[in-house]
Amino acid sequence: MSIDILEMLKEPRLVKVCAPMVRYSKLQFRTLVRQYDCDICFTPMILADSFVQSAKARDNEFSSNEGDEPLIVQFAAKNVHDFLNAAEMVAPYCNGVDLNCGCPQRWALKEGYGADLLKKPDLVKDLIYQVRNRISNPFTVSVKIRLLKDIYKTIEFCRILEKAGVSFLTVHARTPDMRNEPIDLDSLKLVRDSVKLPLIANGDVKNLESAEKLYRESNCEGVMSAKGILTNPGLFSGHSVTPLNCVQDWLDITSTIPTQFICFHHHLVFMLEKILPKKSRMFFNNLQNKTTVLEFLKDTYGIKPNINPKLLELTKCIFNIPNTKYNMCTVKDDDDLNINFLGNIFAES
Numbered sequence: 001m002s003i004d005i006l007e008m009l010k011e012p013r014l015v016k017v018c019a020p021m022v023r024y025s026k027l028q029f030r031t032l033v034r035q036y037d038c039d040i041c042f043t044p045m046i047l048a049d050s051f052v053q054s055a056k057a058r059d060n061e062f063s064s065n066e067g068d069e070p071l072i073v074q075f076a077a078k079n080v081h082d083f084l085n086a087a088e089m090v091a092p093y094c095n096g097v098d099l100n101c102g103c104p105q106r107w108a109l110k111e112g113y114g115a116d117l118l119k120k121p122d123l124v125k126d127l128i129y130q131v132r133n134r135i136s137n138p139f140t141v142s143v144k145i146r147l148l149k150d151i152y153k154t155i156e157f158c159r160i161l162e163k164a165g166v167s168f169l170t171v172h173a174r175t176p177d178m179r180n181e182p183i184d185l186d187s188l189k190l191v192r193d194s195v196k197l198p199l200i201a202n203g204d205v206k207n208l209e210s211a212e213k214l215y216r217e218s219n220c221e222g223v224m225s226a227k228g229i230l231t232n233p234g235l236f237s238g239h240s241v242t243p244l245n246c247v248q249d250w251l252d253i254t255s256t257i258p259t260q261f262i263c264f265h266h267h268l269v270f271m272l273e274k275i276l277p278k279k280s281r282m283f284f285n286n287l288q289n290k291t292t293v294l295e296f297l298k299d300t301y302g303i304k305p306n307i308n309p310k311l312l313e314l315t316k317c318i319f320n321i322p323n324t325k326y327n328m329c330t331v332k333d334d335d336d337l338n339i340n341f342l343g344n345i346f347a348e349s
Helices: 007-008 027-034 046-055 056-059 078-092 106-111 114-119 121-132 153-162 185-194 208-218 229-230 244-256 259-270 278-285 290-303
Strands: 016-018 040-042 071-076 096-102 138-146 169-172 198-200 220-225
Touching: 007 096, 016 027, 027 040, 027 096, 027 244, 027 259, 046 071, 046 078, 078 096, 078 121, 096 114, 096 121, 106 114, 106 153, 114 121, 114 138, 121 138, 121 153, 138 153, 153 185, 185 198, 185 208, 198 208, 208 220, 220 229, 229 259, 244 259, 244 290, 259 278, 259 290, 278 290
Parallel strands: 016 040, 016 220, 040 071, 071 096, 096 138, 138 169, 169 198, 198 220
Antiparallel strands: none
16 A cells, blocks of 8 residues: 555644544444545554464454555554564555554553553564564554653653654553543643654544644644544544434445444444434444344434445455464454453543
Protein backbone atom coordinates (compact mmCIF):
# COMPACT_ATOMS: atom_id res chain seq x y z
CA MET A 1 0.00 0.00 0.00
CA SER A 2 1.40 3.34 -1.05
CA ILE A 3 -0.39 5.93 1.11
CA ASP A 4 2.10 7.82 3.26
CA ILE A 5 0.58 8.32 6.71
CA LEU A 6 3.38 10.63 7.81
CA GLU A 7 2.63 12.93 4.89
CA MET A 8 -1.02 12.98 6.01
CA LEU A 9 0.05 13.93 9.53
CA LYS A 10 2.08 16.83 8.15
CA GLU A 11 -0.98 18.40 6.55
CA PRO A 12 -2.19 21.57 8.33
CA ARG A 13 -5.55 20.08 9.31
CA LEU A 14 -7.20 17.78 11.82
CA VAL A 15 -6.44 14.17 10.91
CA LYS A 16 -9.32 12.00 12.16
CA VAL A 17 -8.54 8.52 13.43
CA CYS A 18 -10.65 5.51 14.44
CA ALA A 19 -9.18 3.77 17.49
CA PRO A 20 -8.15 0.12 17.81
CA MET A 21 -11.10 -1.35 19.72
CA VAL A 22 -11.05 -5.01 20.69
CA ARG A 23 -13.44 -6.94 18.43
CA TYR A 24 -15.00 -3.78 17.05
CA SER A 25 -12.53 -2.06 14.69
CA LYS A 26 -12.86 -4.78 12.08
CA LEU A 27 -13.19 -4.36 8.33
CA GLN A 28 -16.95 -3.86 8.36
CA PHE A 29 -16.77 -1.00 10.87
CA ARG A 30 -13.73 0.52 9.20
CA THR A 31 -15.64 0.48 5.91
CA LEU A 32 -18.49 2.32 7.60
CA VAL A 33 -16.51 5.10 9.29
CA ARG A 34 -14.45 5.74 6.17
CA GLN A 35 -17.71 6.87 4.56
CA TYR A 36 -18.05 9.50 7.31
CA ASP A 37 -14.79 11.46 7.08
CA CYS A 38 -12.52 9.16 9.07
CA ASP A 39 -9.00 9.50 7.67
CA ILE A 40 -7.08 6.62 9.28
CA CYS A 41 -8.30 3.36 10.80
CA PHE A 42 -6.61 0.95 13.20
CA THR A 43 -7.42 -2.73 13.44
CA PRO A 44 -8.33 -4.18 16.83
CA MET A 45 -5.33 -5.18 18.92
CA ILE A 46 -3.98 -8.53 17.68
CA LEU A 47 -1.73 -10.81 19.72
CA ALA A 48 1.43 -10.99 17.62
CA ASP A 49 2.46 -14.45 18.79
CA SER A 50 -0.95 -15.92 17.93
CA PHE A 51 -0.92 -14.21 14.55
CA VAL A 52 2.46 -15.71 13.70
CA GLN A 53 1.60 -19.15 15.06
CA SER A 54 -1.86 -19.85 13.78
CA ALA A 55 -3.69 -19.64 10.45
CA LYS A 56 -6.94 -19.68 12.42
CA ALA A 57 -5.87 -16.60 14.34
CA ARG A 58 -4.91 -14.83 11.13
CA ASP A 59 -8.26 -15.64 9.53
CA ASN A 60 -10.17 -14.52 12.63
CA GLU A 61 -8.23 -11.38 13.35
CA PHE A 62 -7.37 -9.81 10.01
CA SER A 63 -9.28 -9.10 6.83
CA SER A 64 -9.11 -6.23 4.39
CA ASN A 65 -9.91 -5.07 0.89
CA GLU A 66 -8.49 -2.59 -1.60
CA GLY A 67 -10.53 0.26 -0.17
CA ASP A 68 -9.35 -0.38 3.38
CA GLU A 69 -6.65 2.28 3.57
CA PRO A 70 -4.89 3.98 5.17
CA LEU A 71 -4.79 1.08 7.62
CA ILE A 72 -2.63 0.48 10.68
CA VAL A 73 -2.49 -2.98 12.22
CA GLN A 74 -2.03 -2.89 15.98
CA PHE A 75 -0.21 -5.71 17.73
CA ALA A 76 0.32 -6.70 21.34
CA ALA A 77 3.87 -8.02 21.54
CA LYS A 78 6.57 -8.45 24.15
CA ASN A 79 9.52 -9.74 22.13
CA VAL A 80 11.23 -8.71 18.91
CA HIS A 81 10.68 -12.08 17.25
CA ASP A 82 6.88 -11.92 17.38
CA PHE A 83 6.51 -8.23 16.56
CA LEU A 84 8.96 -8.33 13.66
CA ASN A 85 7.48 -11.46 12.11
CA ALA A 86 3.91 -10.24 12.49
CA ALA A 87 4.81 -6.85 11.02
CA GLU A 88 6.51 -8.40 7.99
CA MET A 89 3.53 -10.69 7.41
CA VAL A 90 0.96 -7.86 7.28
CA ALA A 91 3.17 -5.25 5.61
CA PRO A 92 1.86 -5.95 2.07
CA TYR A 93 -1.71 -5.38 3.22
CA CYS A 94 -1.49 -2.24 5.37
CA ASN A 95 0.26 1.10 5.72
CA GLY A 96 1.85 0.55 9.11
CA VAL A 97 1.95 -1.38 12.35
CA ASP A 98 1.42 -0.13 15.87
CA LEU A 99 2.65 -1.53 19.18
CA ASN A 100 0.16 -1.44 22.04
CA CYS A 101 1.80 0.04 25.13
CA GLY A 102 -1.33 1.21 26.87
CA CYS A 103 -3.83 -1.58 27.50
CA PRO A 104 -4.49 -1.58 31.28
CA GLN A 105 -6.61 -4.73 31.42
CA ARG A 106 -5.41 -7.24 33.99
CA TRP A 107 -4.92 -10.09 31.55
CA ALA A 108 -2.63 -7.87 29.41
CA LEU A 109 -0.54 -6.70 32.36
CA LYS A 110 -0.24 -10.25 33.65
CA GLU A 111 0.98 -11.48 30.26
CA GLY A 112 3.47 -8.61 29.89
CA TYR A 113 1.55 -6.74 27.19
CA GLY A 114 0.06 -3.28 26.90
CA ALA A 115 0.75 -0.83 29.72
CA ASP A 116 3.23 -3.25 31.26
CA LEU A 117 5.62 -2.21 28.47
CA LEU A 118 5.66 1.38 29.77
CA LYS A 119 8.01 0.07 32.45
CA LYS A 120 10.34 -1.43 29.81
CA PRO A 121 11.52 1.40 27.54
CA ASP A 122 14.64 -0.46 26.39
CA LEU A 123 12.55 -3.41 25.21
CA VAL A 124 10.10 -1.16 23.37
CA LYS A 125 13.02 0.71 21.84
CA ASP A 126 14.41 -2.55 20.49
CA LEU A 127 11.01 -3.65 19.16
CA ILE A 128 10.64 -0.40 17.23
CA TYR A 129 14.23 -0.25 16.05
CA GLN A 130 14.23 -3.78 14.65
CA VAL A 131 10.98 -3.38 12.70
CA ARG A 132 11.91 0.11 11.52
CA ASN A 133 15.13 -1.25 10.07
CA ARG A 134 13.49 -4.20 8.31
CA ILE A 135 10.55 -2.47 6.64
CA SER A 136 11.22 0.68 4.66
CA ASN A 137 9.25 3.92 4.44
CA PRO A 138 6.53 4.98 3.81
CA PHE A 139 5.46 2.05 6.03
CA THR A 140 5.01 3.41 9.55
CA VAL A 141 5.98 1.85 12.88
CA SER A 142 4.12 3.57 15.69
CA VAL A 143 3.30 3.12 19.38
CA LYS A 144 0.14 3.82 21.34
CA ILE A 145 0.75 4.69 24.99
CA ARG A 146 -0.91 5.88 28.15
CA LEU A 147 0.62 8.41 30.50
CA LEU A 148 2.79 7.34 33.39
CA LYS A 149 2.02 8.94 36.75
CA ASP A 150 5.37 10.71 36.51
CA ILE A 151 4.99 12.84 33.40
CA TYR A 152 8.75 13.22 33.10
CA LYS A 153 9.12 9.46 32.79
CA THR A 154 6.50 9.59 30.05
CA ILE A 155 8.51 12.24 28.25
CA GLU A 156 11.69 10.21 28.66
CA PHE A 157 9.89 7.14 27.28
CA CYS A 158 8.70 9.11 24.23
CA ARG A 159 12.14 10.56 23.57
CA ILE A 160 13.69 7.10 23.68
CA LEU A 161 11.19 5.92 21.07
CA GLU A 162 11.81 9.00 18.95
CA LYS A 163 15.51 8.20 18.84
CA ALA A 164 14.69 4.58 17.97
CA GLY A 165 12.93 5.76 14.82
CA VAL A 166 9.25 5.51 15.76
CA SER A 167 7.11 7.12 13.06
CA PHE A 168 4.55 8.70 15.37
CA LEU A 169 2.91 8.20 18.76
CA THR A 170 -0.69 8.02 19.87
CA VAL A 171 -1.13 9.29 23.41
CA HIS A 172 -4.18 8.30 25.41
CA ALA A 173 -4.06 11.12 27.93
CA ARG A 174 -4.90 9.00 30.97
CA THR A 175 -2.75 6.81 33.21
CA PRO A 176 -3.37 3.04 33.23
CA ASP A 177 -5.27 3.45 36.51
CA MET A 178 -7.68 6.00 35.09
CA ARG A 179 -10.96 4.99 33.46
CA ASN A 180 -13.69 7.61 32.99
CA GLU A 181 -11.92 10.56 34.56
CA PRO A 182 -11.27 13.60 32.32
CA ILE A 183 -8.08 13.38 30.31
CA ASP A 184 -4.91 15.05 31.56
CA LEU A 185 -4.60 17.72 28.90
CA ASP A 186 -1.71 19.50 30.60
CA SER A 187 0.42 16.36 30.58
CA LEU A 188 -0.50 15.71 26.96
CA LYS A 189 0.66 19.21 26.05
CA LEU A 190 3.95 18.65 27.89
CA VAL A 191 4.54 15.50 25.84
CA ARG A 192 3.68 17.41 22.67
CA ASP A 193 6.20 20.10 23.50
CA SER A 194 8.92 17.57 24.33
CA VAL A 195 9.17 15.60 21.08
CA LYS A 196 9.32 16.57 17.42
CA LEU A 197 7.55 13.56 15.93
CA PRO A 198 3.83 13.61 15.06
CA LEU A 199 1.35 12.86 17.83
CA ILE A 200 -2.24 11.64 17.75
CA ALA A 201 -4.28 12.63 20.81
CA ASN A 202 -6.77 10.14 22.29
CA GLY A 203 -9.40 10.56 24.98
CA ASP A 204 -12.81 12.19 25.54
CA VAL A 205 -13.58 12.64 21.83
CA LYS A 206 -17.38 12.42 21.91
CA ASN A 207 -18.28 14.58 18.90
CA LEU A 208 -16.67 16.64 16.17
CA GLU A 209 -16.59 19.74 18.37
CA SER A 210 -14.61 17.96 21.09
CA ALA A 211 -12.27 16.51 18.44
CA GLU A 212 -11.58 19.98 17.04
CA LYS A 213 -11.11 21.39 20.54
CA LEU A 214 -8.61 18.67 21.48
CA TYR A 215 -6.77 19.26 18.19
CA ARG A 216 -6.46 22.98 18.91
CA GLU A 217 -5.59 22.71 22.59
CA SER A 218 -3.12 19.82 22.36
CA ASN A 219 -1.41 21.00 19.17
CA CYS A 220 -1.27 17.35 18.08
CA GLU A 221 -1.45 16.40 14.41
CA GLY A 222 -4.41 14.04 14.75
CA VAL A 223 -7.23 13.05 17.08
CA MET A 224 -8.46 9.52 17.78
CA SER A 225 -11.92 8.46 18.91
CA ALA A 226 -13.01 5.14 20.46
CA LYS A 227 -16.28 5.09 22.37
CA GLY A 228 -17.53 8.24 20.65
CA ILE A 229 -17.17 6.84 17.13
CA LEU A 230 -18.53 3.45 18.16
CA THR A 231 -21.69 5.10 19.49
CA ASN A 232 -21.85 7.45 16.51
CA PRO A 233 -19.91 6.35 13.41
CA GLY A 234 -20.86 9.67 11.81
CA LEU A 235 -19.01 11.61 14.52
CA PHE A 236 -16.18 12.93 12.32
CA SER A 237 -18.63 14.19 9.67
CA GLY A 238 -20.35 16.36 12.26
CA HIS A 239 -23.41 14.32 13.22
CA SER A 240 -24.41 14.69 16.88
CA VAL A 241 -25.97 11.21 16.97
CA THR A 242 -25.91 8.27 14.56
CA PRO A 243 -27.79 9.31 11.40
CA LEU A 244 -30.22 6.80 9.92
CA ASN A 245 -28.17 6.82 6.72
CA CYS A 246 -25.35 5.36 8.81
CA VAL A 247 -27.59 2.54 10.05
CA GLN A 248 -28.60 1.90 6.44
CA ASP A 249 -24.95 1.81 5.39
CA TRP A 250 -24.21 -0.68 8.19
CA LEU A 251 -26.98 -2.97 6.97
CA ASP A 252 -25.66 -2.75 3.41
CA ILE A 253 -22.05 -3.39 4.44
CA THR A 254 -22.88 -6.39 6.62
CA SER A 255 -25.10 -7.84 3.92
CA THR A 256 -22.18 -7.70 1.49
CA ILE A 257 -19.32 -8.65 3.83
CA PRO A 258 -20.13 -11.78 5.90
CA THR A 259 -20.58 -10.70 9.52
CA GLN A 260 -21.29 -12.72 12.64
CA PHE A 261 -24.58 -11.85 14.30
CA ILE A 262 -23.00 -10.81 17.60
CA CYS A 263 -20.84 -8.23 15.79
CA PHE A 264 -23.71 -7.08 13.56
CA HIS A 265 -26.07 -6.64 16.52
CA HIS A 266 -23.67 -5.11 19.05
CA HIS A 267 -22.65 -2.36 16.66
CA LEU A 268 -26.31 -1.51 16.19
CA VAL A 269 -26.81 -1.54 19.97
CA PHE A 270 -24.18 1.17 20.25
CA MET A 271 -25.40 3.12 17.22
CA LEU A 272 -29.01 3.24 18.39
CA GLU A 273 -28.19 3.97 22.03
CA LYS A 274 -28.97 7.68 21.82
CA ILE A 275 -31.80 7.61 19.29
CA LEU A 276 -34.10 4.83 20.52
CA PRO A 277 -36.52 5.45 23.41
CA LYS A 278 -35.57 3.49 26.52
CA LYS A 279 -38.30 0.85 26.22
CA SER A 280 -37.55 0.21 22.54
CA ARG A 281 -33.83 0.18 23.26
CA MET A 282 -34.19 -2.49 25.93
CA PHE A 283 -36.30 -4.60 23.56
CA PHE A 284 -33.83 -4.19 20.70
CA ASN A 285 -30.78 -4.96 22.82
CA ASN A 286 -32.24 -8.33 23.76
CA LEU A 287 -33.02 -9.54 20.24
CA GLN A 288 -31.37 -12.87 19.53
CA ASN A 289 -31.10 -13.23 15.76
CA LYS A 290 -30.64 -11.24 12.58
CA THR A 291 -34.20 -11.80 11.34
CA THR A 292 -35.76 -10.12 14.38
CA VAL A 293 -33.24 -7.27 14.21
CA LEU A 294 -34.04 -6.59 10.56
CA GLU A 295 -37.78 -6.77 11.24
CA PHE A 296 -37.39 -4.23 14.06
CA LEU A 297 -35.44 -1.82 11.87
CA LYS A 298 -37.90 -2.15 9.01
CA ASP A 299 -40.91 -1.58 11.29
CA THR A 300 -39.29 1.27 13.23
CA TYR A 301 -37.37 3.15 10.54
CA GLY A 302 -38.52 1.67 7.25
CA ILE A 303 -35.01 0.55 6.31
CA LYS A 304 -33.76 -2.79 5.06
CA PRO A 305 -30.40 -4.07 3.84
CA ASN A 306 -29.26 -3.85 0.24
CA ILE A 307 -26.36 -5.64 -1.36
CA ASN A 308 -23.83 -2.92 -2.12
CA PRO A 309 -22.06 -3.70 -5.42
CA LYS A 310 -19.61 -0.86 -4.78
CA LEU A 311 -17.99 -2.72 -1.88
CA LEU A 312 -14.77 -4.40 -2.89
CA GLU A 313 -14.11 -8.09 -2.50
CA LEU A 314 -11.97 -9.27 0.38
CA THR A 315 -8.26 -9.27 -0.29
CA LYS A 316 -6.83 -12.76 -0.45
CA CYS A 317 -3.92 -12.42 1.96
CA ILE A 318 -0.96 -14.67 1.26
CA PHE A 319 1.28 -14.41 4.29
CA ASN A 320 4.97 -15.17 4.24
CA ILE A 321 5.03 -17.55 7.21
CA PRO A 322 8.33 -17.46 9.12
CA ASN A 323 10.04 -20.81 9.49
CA THR A 324 9.84 -21.09 13.26
CA LYS A 325 9.10 -23.63 15.94
CA TYR A 326 5.72 -21.97 16.44
CA ASN A 327 4.07 -23.01 13.21
CA MET A 328 2.42 -26.12 14.65
CA CYS A 329 1.42 -24.58 17.97
CA THR A 330 -2.16 -24.20 19.06
CA VAL A 331 -3.51 -20.86 20.12
CA LYS A 332 -5.75 -20.09 23.04
CA ASP A 333 -9.21 -18.75 22.36
CA ASP A 334 -9.91 -15.18 23.39
CA ASP A 335 -11.98 -16.45 26.31
CA ASP A 336 -8.90 -18.20 27.67
CA LEU A 337 -7.23 -14.80 27.85
CA ASN A 338 -10.13 -13.36 29.84
CA ILE A 339 -11.14 -10.90 27.14
CA ASN A 340 -14.79 -10.14 27.75
CA PHE A 341 -16.64 -9.23 24.55
CA LEU A 342 -18.56 -6.42 26.24
CA GLY A 343 -15.92 -5.68 28.82
CA ASN A 344 -14.20 -2.35 29.30
CA ILE A 345 -12.87 -2.21 25.76
CA PHE A 346 -12.41 1.54 26.00
CA ALA A 347 -9.85 1.22 28.78
CA GLU A 348 -7.46 0.92 25.85
CA SER A 349 -6.87 -1.36 22.96
